[in-house]
Amino acid sequence: MAITSFAFLAFLFVIFVLYYICPPRGRWLVLLAASLYFYVISGALYFIPFIAGTSFIVWICSVRIGRLYARSKELASAPGLDKKQKKAIKARYQGRAAVWLFLAVFLCIGYLCIVKFTKYVTAYLNSGAGLEKYSAAWVIVPLGISYYTFSTVGYILDVYWRRYEYEKNPVRFFLYAIYFPHIMQGPISRYSLLGQELKKEVKFDSRQVVFGFELMLYGFFKKLVIADRLNIFLKTIYNGSMDHPGSLLFLAMICDSFMIYMDFSGYTDIVRGASQIFGIELEQNFNHPFFSKTVSEFWRRWHMTLGGWFRDYVYYPITIAPWMKSLNKFNGKHLPKRITRFVTVVIPVMITWICTGLWHGTGETYLAWGIYYGVLITLSTAFEPELTGLKKFLAINDEAASWKWFQTIRTFLIFTGGRVLTSPGSLANTRELFHRIATDFRPWILFDQSLFTYGLTASQWLVIIFGLLLVWRISIMQEQGSVRELLSKQNIVFRWAVIYIAIFSILIFGIYGPGFDASSFVYMQF
Amino acid sequence: MDKIIAILSGLKSGVDFATAEGIVTNKIIDSIDIATMISAIEEEFDIEIGMEYMENKNFDTVAAIWNMVQEIEEE
Incomplete structure (x- = not known):
C-alpha cells in the first residue's frame, strides 16, 4: 500500500477511529493489528516470518543478556568481595553476554548482507562464467529489511552496553519492529525513544x-x-x-x-x-540539510537517524576499540602529532562511510559514494589548520552573509557531486x-x-x-x-x-x- | 575538572567549557573531536572509557564528564 494513495488515507482513517474507540490501555494492540495488515498488504504474507523471526531472535538474545547481567550484579554484590574479584565476575558475565549479542547481530546483519550482496555476487560470477549459471532469485527481500534490521540491532547493542533494560514483553518488541509508519523507510527509531512512545497510554x-x-x-x-x-x-x-x-x-x-x-x-x-x-x-530525520555550511553539518541534518546509527554503532565502537587505542598510542610515540591525528580520523571515518555506502547499495557506485564522503571528511579534518590559515590570509569574515552563502552553495554542490555517482546508474x-x-x-x-x-x-x-x-x-x-x-x-x-x-x-x-x-x-x- | 576543561579547550578555542551545556547535544564539538577527547581523557586519568559510557549525557557538561571519570575510577 503506497502511502501516497487514497487507500492509505482510508486505512489511516479506519485505524484512527478504532484506535480512539479502544480504551487507552489496549490502543497499542490496534497499532499492532494495523501494522501487521499494512505489512502484509504492502509486501506479502510470507514476509511476516522474517520480521517476526528477526524480532524474536533479537528479543530472546536481549533477555539472555539482561538475565546474565542481573546474575552478575547479584554475585558481585555478595559481601567480602574486593574490587578485583567484582571486576572478574563482571568480565566473565560480559563475555557470556557477548555470545548472545554476537548470535543476534550475526543472524540479522548476516541475512541483510545476503539480501544486499547476493545479486551483485551472482552477477559477478555469471560474468566470469559467461552464462546465467547462478541466480539470486531465491533470496527473499522482506519489506523494510534495511530499516527494521538496524532498529533491532541498535536495541540489542544498547542492552549489551547497559544503556537500558531489555523489553520484557516480546509482543511489544514486535510492535516496535513492525510499527507501520517507520517500517518501510524509517526513521530508524531507537528503542529508548519509540519503544517508550509505544508504551504510553495515549489520550485523544x-x-x-x-x-x-x-x-x-x-x-x-x-x-x-x-x-x-x-x-x-x-x-x-x-x-x-x-x-x-x-x-x-x-x-x-x-x-x-x-x-x-x-x-x-x-x-x-x-x-x-x-x-x-x-x-x-x-524521531526527526531531516533538519533543513541544504542550509548546512559544511559536509559534516550536512550529514548531521540529512537522514539523521541513519547517520546517528552509524555514529553510535560503527564509528564510536571503532574509535574506542582496544586495537584502535593501541594503534594511536603506538603512533603517538613514533610519529608526528599531525600524522597520529590523521590516522585516528581516517580509519573510523573511512570504515563508517564505506559501510554507509554499502547500506544504500552494493554496486561500484555506492562504494564510490562512500569513499567520496569518507575522503572529503577525512581531508577536511586533516587539513583544518591549513584551511584556517588560508581563511586568515584571505581575511575572510566568518559572519559575512556572502561567505555564509558561499559555504551553503559549496555544501550543496558537494552533495550534488555525491548524487551524480549513483543517480546515472x-x-x-x-x-x-x-x-x-x-x-x-x-x-x-x-x-x-x-x-x-x-x-x-x-x-x-x-x-x-x-x-x-x-x-x-x-x-x-x-x-x-x-x-x-x-x-x-x-x-x-x-x-x-x-x-x-x-x-x-x-x-x-x-x-x-x-x-x-x-x-x-x-x-x-x- | 580543570584538566577536562584544558582538554576541551585544546579541541575548540573560543568556548567557555566551564559553563557550557550540551557540549555534544548542541554540537559544540563533533564526533571527530569526541574521539580525540576520549583518547586524551583516558591518557590523563589512566582509565578506559567503555561503550556503555558513550552517550551524550556523559559528555554534555564538564561536570558530567568529571562524574563519568570518577565512576570509572571507582569501578
Whole structure:
C-alpha cells in the first residue's frame, strides 16, 4: 500500500477511529493489528516470518543478556568481595553476554548482507562464467529489511552496553519492529525513544491530530507536487545513456538533489505526521540539510537517524576499540602529532562511510559514494589548520552573509557531486556526464524551448520553482520556530484557509492517478 | 575538572567549557573531536572509557564528564 494513495488515507482513517474507540490501555494492540495488515498488504504474507523471526531472535538474545547481567550484579554484590574479584565476575558475565549479542547481530546483519550482496555476487560470477549459471532469485527481500534490521540491532547493542533494560514483553518488541509508519523507510527509531512512545497510554488530543495532519499535508506537497514532477524530467535524462547537452545534464544534477530531498523528507513528514495522529512521536530525520555550511553539518541534518546509527554503532565502537587505542598510542610515540591525528580520523571515518555506502547499495557506485564522503571528511579534518590559515590570509569574515552563502552553495554542490555517482546508474555514465558537461555544454539549450521537450512544460517548471521557493520559505520559518505552532495561534478562519489551500494545491498540482506510479519513493529501494 | 576543561579547550578555542551545556547535544564539538577527547581523557586519568559510557549525557557538561571519570575510577 503506497502511502501516497487514497487507500492509505482510508486505512489511516479506519485505524484512527478504532484506535480512539479502544480504551487507552489496549490502543497499542490496534497499532499492532494495523501494522501487521499494512505489512502484509504492502509486501506479502510470507514476509511476516522474517520480521517476526528477526524480532524474536533479537528479543530472546536481549533477555539472555539482561538475565546474565542481573546474575552478575547479584554475585558481585555478595559481601567480602574486593574490587578485583567484582571486576572478574563482571568480565566473565560480559563475555557470556557477548555470545548472545554476537548470535543476534550475526543472524540479522548476516541475512541483510545476503539480501544486499547476493545479486551483485551472482552477477559477478555469471560474468566470469559467461552464462546465467547462478541466480539470486531465491533470496527473499522482506519489506523494510534495511530499516527494521538496524532498529533491532541498535536495541540489542544498547542492552549489551547497559544503556537500558531489555523489553520484557516480546509482543511489544514486535510492535516496535513492525510499527507501520517507520517500517518501510524509517526513521530508524531507537528503542529508548519509540519503544517508550509505544508504551504510553495515549489520550485523544485534537491538537496532536491537527498537527499530524498538517505535517502529512506538507509531506504530500513535497512528494506529489515537487519530487514526482522533477522525477518526470529526471527519468527522461537519466534513461540509460547520457546523450544530452551538458547544460541539461548539469540542470539534471541540480534537480536530482532537490528531488531526493523532497522525496525522502516528504516521505518522512507523511509518516511522522501519521504517527503523531496516534500520539506517537517519531524521531526527526531531516533538519533543513541544504542550509548546512559544511559536509559534516550536512550529514548531521540529512537522514539523521541513519547517520546517528552509524555514529553510535560503527564509528564510536571503532574509535574506542582496544586495537584502535593501541594503534594511536603506538603512533603517538613514533610519529608526528599531525600524522597520529590523521590516522585516528581516517580509519573510523573511512570504515563508517564505506559501510554507509554499502547500506544504500552494493554496486561500484555506492562504494564510490562512500569513499567520496569518507575522503572529503577525512581531508577536511586533516587539513583544518591549513584551511584556517588560508581563511586568515584571505581575511575572510566568518559572519559575512556572502561567505555564509558561499559555504551553503559549496555544501550543496558537494552533495550534488555525491548524487551524480549513483543517480546515472553506473560510474561509466557518471564519467560520460562530466565529459559532456566539460565538452558539450551548449547553455542556450536552456533558453530556446528545448527544455520543454523533456517531459515538463513551462507551466510545470513554474510549479516546481514556486514549490521550491515555498518550501525554502517555510524552512527558514522552521529554523526560527514551529510553523504549526504559529499557525495554531491564528484565527480559525485563517487556519482552515491554509489547510484547504494546501489540500487543493496537492489535488490540483500533485502528480498522481492512473498511469503514474507515485508509490516509488527513492529510499524504499535501500 | 580543570584538566577536562584544558582538554576541551585544546579541541575548540573560543568556548567557555566551564559553563557550557550540551557540549555534544548542541554540537559544540563533533564526533571527530569526541574521539580525540576520549583518547586524551583516558591518557590523563589512566582509565578506559567503555561503550556503555558513550552517550551524550556523559559528555554534555564538564561536570558530567568529571562524574563519568570518577565512576570509572571507582569501578
